[in-house]
Amino acid sequence: MKDILRSLVDILGERGVSNAAEELWFYARDPGVLEAHFPDYVVAPETTEQVRQVVRLANEEKIPIVPMGNGMALTGLVIPLKGGIVMDMKRMNRILEVNEKARYAVVEGGTSQGALKAYLQDHHPQLRHSLPDAPPTTTIAANVSLHGQGRLTQQYGFNSDMVTGLEVVLPTGEVCKIGSPSLGPYWFSKGPTLPDLSGLFLGWLGTTGIFTKVGLKLYPNKKIRDVEIFVTDRVDLVPDIIYKLTHLEMLEDINAWFQPRPLMFKDNYHITMYFTGDTEEEVEFKRKMIWDSLEEFIVTKDGGFMGVGYMKPMLLEMPQRGIAAFADVPRGGGFEYSGPITLIEHYPDYALKVMELAEKYEVIYSSAARVVSGGHSMMFSISFAFNRADAAMMERVKKALDEATEFALEKGGIPWKPNYKEQRMTLEKLDPNTLKLLQMVKRNLDPNGIMNPGNWEVS
Amino acid sequence: MAYVRSIEHADIVHRCFRCGYCKFPSDYVDFNCPSHKAFGWDTFSSGGRMWLIRAWLSGEIETSPRFAQILFSCVACGNCEAQCVYPRFKDFLLNIFEETKSELVDEGKIPPTVRDYFKAITVNGNPYKLPQDKRGEWSEGMGIEEFSGQEYLFYVGCVGSYDEVGREMARSVGKLLKDLGVSFGILGAEETCDGNEVKVLGEKGLFTALAEENIIKFKAKGVKKIVTLDPHALNVFRREYPKLGGAFQVRHYTEVVADAIGGGRTSFGPLKTRVTYHDPCYLGRRNLIFEPPREVLRAVPGLDLVEMRRWAVDSFCCGGGGGNFFTDVIGTGEQSPARVRVREALETGAEVLAVACPQCAKMLVDGVKAEGIEDRLEVMDIAQLLSRAGLA
Ligand SMILES: Cc1cc2nc3c(=O)[nH]c(=O)nc-3n(C[C@H](O)[C@H](O)[C@H](O)COP(=O)(O)OP(=O)(O)OC[C@H]3O[C@@H](n4cnc5c(N)ncnc54)[C@H](O)[C@@H]3O)c2cc1C
Numbered sequence: 001m002k003d004i005l006r007s008l009v010d011i012l013g014e015r016g017v018s019n020a021a022e023e024l025w026f027y028a029r030d031p032g033v034l035e036a037h038f039p040d041y042v043v044a045p046e047t048t049e050q051v052r053q054v055v056r057l058a059n060e061e062k063i064p065i066v067p068m069g070n071g072m073a074l075t076g077l078v079i080p081l082k083g084g085i086v087m088d089m090k091r092m093n094r095i096l097e098v099n100e101k102a103r104y105a106v107v108e109g110g111t112s113q114g115a116l117k118a119y120l121q122d123h124h125p126q127l128r129h130s131l132p133d134a135p136p137t138t139t140i141a142a143n144v145s146l147h148g149q150g151r152l153t154q155q156y157g158f159n160s161d162m163v164t165g166l167e168v169v170l171p172t173g174e175v176c177k178i179g180s181p182s183l184g185p186y187w188f189s190k191g192p193t194l195p196d197l198s199g200l201f202l203g204w205l206g207t208t209g210i211f212t213k214v215g216l217k218l219y220p221n222k223k224i225r226d227v228e229i230f231v232t233d234r235v236d237l238v239p240d241i242i243y244k245l246t247h248l249e250m251l252e253d254i255n256a257w258f259q260p261r262p263l264m265f266k267d268n269y270h271i272t273m274y275f276t277g278d279t280e281e282e283v284e285f286k287r288k289m290i291w292d293s294l295e296e297f298i299v300t301k302d303g304g305f306m307g308v309g310y311m312k313p314m315l316l317e318m319p320q321r322g323i324a325a326f327a328d329v330p331r332g333g334g335f336e337y338s339g340p341i342t343l344i345e346h347y348p349d350y351a352l353k354v355m356e357l358a359e360k361y362e363v364i365y366s367s368a369a370r371v372v373s374g375g376h377s378m379m380f381s382i383s384f385a386f387n388r389a390d391a392a393m394m395e396r397v398k399k400a401l402d403e404a405t406e407f408a409l410e411k412g413g414i415p416w417k418p419n420y421k422e423q424r425m426t427l428e429k430l431d432p433n434t435l436k437l438l439q440m441v442k443r444n445l446d447p448n449g450i451m452n453p454g455n456w457e458v459s
Numbered sequence: 460m461a462y463v464r465s466i467e468h469a470d471i472v473h474r475c476f477r478c479g480y481c482k483f484p485s486d487y488v489d490f491n492c493p494s495h496k497a498f499g500w501d502t503f504s505s506g507g508r509m510w511l512i513r514a515w516l517s518g519e520i521e522t523s524p525r526f527a528q529i530l531f532s533c534v535a536c537g538n539c540e541a542q543c544v545y546p547r548f549k550d551f552l553l554n555i556f557e558e559t560k561s562e563l564v565d566e567g568k569i570p571p572t573v574r575d576y577f578k579a580i581t582v583n584g585n586p587y588k589l590p591q592d593k594r595g596e597w598s599e600g601m602g603i604e605e606f607s608g609q610e611y612l613f614y615v616g617c618v619g620s621y622d623e624v625g626r627e628m629a630r631s632v633g634k635l636l637k638d639l640g641v642s643f644g645i646l647g648a649e650e651t652c653d654g655n656e657v658k659v660l661g662e663k664g665l666f667t668a669l670a671e672e673n674i675i676k677f678k679a680k681g682v683k684k685i686v687t688l689d690p691h692a693l694n695v696f697r698r699e700y701p702k703l704g705g706a707f708q709v710r711h712y713t714e715v716v717a718d719a720i721g722g723g724r725t726s727f728g729p730l731k732t733r734v735t736y737h738d739p740c741y742l743g744r745r746n747l748i749f750e751p752p753r754e755v756l757r758a759v760p761g762l763d764l765v766e767m768r769r770w771a772v773d774s775f776c777c778g779g780g781g782g783n784f785f786t787d788v789i790g791t792g793e794q795s796p797a798r799v800r801v802r803e804a805l806e807t808g809a810e811v812l813a814v815a816c817p818q819c820a821k822m823l824v825d826g827v828k829a830e831g832i833e834d835r836l837e838v839m840d841i842a843q844l845l846s847r848a849g850l851a
Contacts, residue, residue, distance in 0.1 A: 015792070018500065020525045025514055026502045031476055044499050070479050071501075091499050114487025121486070122768075136487040137479030321544045327476040328545045334476060388473040 002061060008043055011053040018042045027068070027086040032336040033386065033398045034076035034419060039086040046091045048167065048175060048212040055210065056173035058085060064453045067206040069110065069142030072134055074336045075419040077146065077205050081454025089139060092212065095119045097187070103127060103218040104164045106187050109141040109211045116140060117318070120218070128221040130159050133319040141211040146417045147203045149370050149379055151274070151318060152219055154253045157373045160202040163190045165215035168201055171208065171446035179215070187215030200441060206452040208445045222276035224283050225252070227315045230271045230294055232303030235348045238269050241303070242344050244293045245273060246375035250286050252276050257368035258351065261329065269351070270306070272315065329364055332387025338401045339381040339416040340408035344371065350380045353407050358384070361396040379416055420454050427458060464516050466558035472513045474548045477506030481539035484773035491769065492539060493776045493796040494532040497789050502529055505539035505552060512559050522568045530560050531570050531788040534796070535659050536740040536776035560661030572786040577662050584651055586785045587621040595647025597626040603633050606644030611715070612682045613643040616689040617652050618784070618817040624824055625817035631842035632688055632712050638850055639719040643686060649676070655695035656782040667703065674705030684708040686715045690742035690816045697746065711742055713815050713841060717751035720758050729761035730848035735809035736764065737800065737823065738774035739816035752815045755841055759848045765807045775800055777822040784818045797826030805836055812838045
């Protein structure tokens, strides 16, 4: 039998491989509620060639391999469910190119959201990308691999829709370019007018290949950003309010949220609207349009605008640090969320379900929905915080999240970044021919089932 | 019987979400945790360390050379404390790391270089294993007086007393203080180690002994005000000595110099050069002294002060903190903090990398050598720069 450790060291050097108890313990888990599972090795490549060689070795030896960004999907997607190799991608963090005029960037497969944000600020202040509110150490490649959403999702769709090309190491070890980079030096289109092969990888949670390069659309970075919050105590009105707002085609981002703490927020539904402009005039015009569009709810006394005052710097921060702080509400270092993608008209049902689950399982909730693509859908987050030192509370959160996913599936929603159990629930409900198609794709791309096994196990 | 592990803050260790904000500076431009940068594994970041400490406290992992390496490679630069998003938790991050190191010290399972450091301090009173009577050698021929009730005690510390780069710096600072008419004296051969690194490395007993000895000595000599060469000494005198009954007015030499030249009281000759300034962690982030060194540099006509991408509260450590200056657990590879930092300095187009700490000075001089850029970047202490400019 091959000495795997030796082979890995040959490929990556001593600094790129570990099987020390400390790394194995750490890379066996993520910050969510799922059980840990130990890898056999942890590797950290610095080049596409190293990724390719490790994948080839893994494929030859039939060793599972799990690509990892920062492990913050929270749903255990980087837990090596079947052992093997965890590949920490964060050393591949270079920003390779920004095409200012064509508004795209090309980054390596472990580049963090924060690094791209800072780079654009320094070198291309006219441009921005759709930054999620995830901690800035999370990676761009991981985010598109799970169809993440960010600040510009309301306007332009899922962050994965903003991909302009990929370099992928296939499970069988070939390095494959997807989209315009497969034809020439430019990274402006992930598919059109070719058949869009990016669908073989985006949303697959690292089960069909490892992204070593990602091309990403950039957008104008307006000089001024501003924010308003509309509040109503009638959950049934939230879809109508969002409908009015999306009709304006003026908003950067729309988030509808509710939470029981601090008490000033209890029993109200808050719709935060972000808008931008290059001049005060433009911003004020948009503000007026927003106010006018919601006038009828004010007249009927069903809602009103809330002074954002002291909250403004926090709301305008990107990413919002305050969101991570939810983990410490039970003084406990943890939260996890399920975030089904669903119709906005279902908002009231989901909202009631969150509260029902929180009461049933005695856990602390918070919920923030993000509008996708001008209102075609939303990501409805069902977040529960927990105390990591309280195993029983973590178990209750796990159950509450499972039930939330069952509910979402019943309502025709699509689980987002589902954990392996939620994936199973989804596959069970899937149209049989769709499942068959998934199987065909997976079997052909990953004949030995080495890529992030346990996830999207369609066989 | 199994060894029962406990640390003072064991009950809050689980509150780390390991979200990773602590790895970055405030604008996320690059990893700002030096040991994470050097080793490249999440285990070597603050979040990784915190999670491993929890596993170790609960017996899920054992004390091992790797675990000790993970802990002792922390440079205690305080970036994690500055960036952590959990307000009631962040203040204790460094305490938790220090308490764990302390436990390893008690278990006797520490890296050999850390053991040797403690031994040298215990036996020789300094990490260089040099005789005590050589401590004041740096000042020979300079006409600097022994402390005898002057306004300030000029505390030089081990690096300033024994290290070649440090001694050079001590001489420049001593001369500058003299030229500026600051009233000060030194302890010379009577000076003993301040204990900052001993404490950070977790040897509580030795630290207390050193600190108490110093406090008794300072009090007996009538010391009220101390000016330090080394920000590490400033840190321990300001933050730890008062807890042991030693409350003195403690200032860094750049603060004293900034005051002395303030309002145009002293002027310097022109010096046409581009300079970037490296904030020492114990001066900047840990004690919030950002402006005085810059004020002093700006007082030199012709000197063009440019900032590195990471500066002030976001500054990147030289890698010498947390005792690593002596123990070098963090190592010296291409991603070692000093090398990363001098590359960053070079990017500014500066010809001089100004420092205000003898440990940073030495680390960065070595970094410049390792990068082979001696002909492009000169590491100079602020006092040396002023001396090059000359009093007008
Ligand atoms: C406070 C908080 C706020 C959040 N807000 C948002 C938000 O606004 N929007 C949002 O979308 N998400 C959000 N998230 C969820 C999550 O953090 C993000 O989706 C983030 O992008 C995950 O990145 P990661 O690097 O941590 O991924 P990981 O958890 O490391 O990986 C996620 C998946 O990507 C795969 N993967 C990783 N790297 C590669 C690669 N190079 N090639 C192929 N597959 C790969 C992994 O195998 C895994 O299946 C939030 C999370 C938290 C804790």
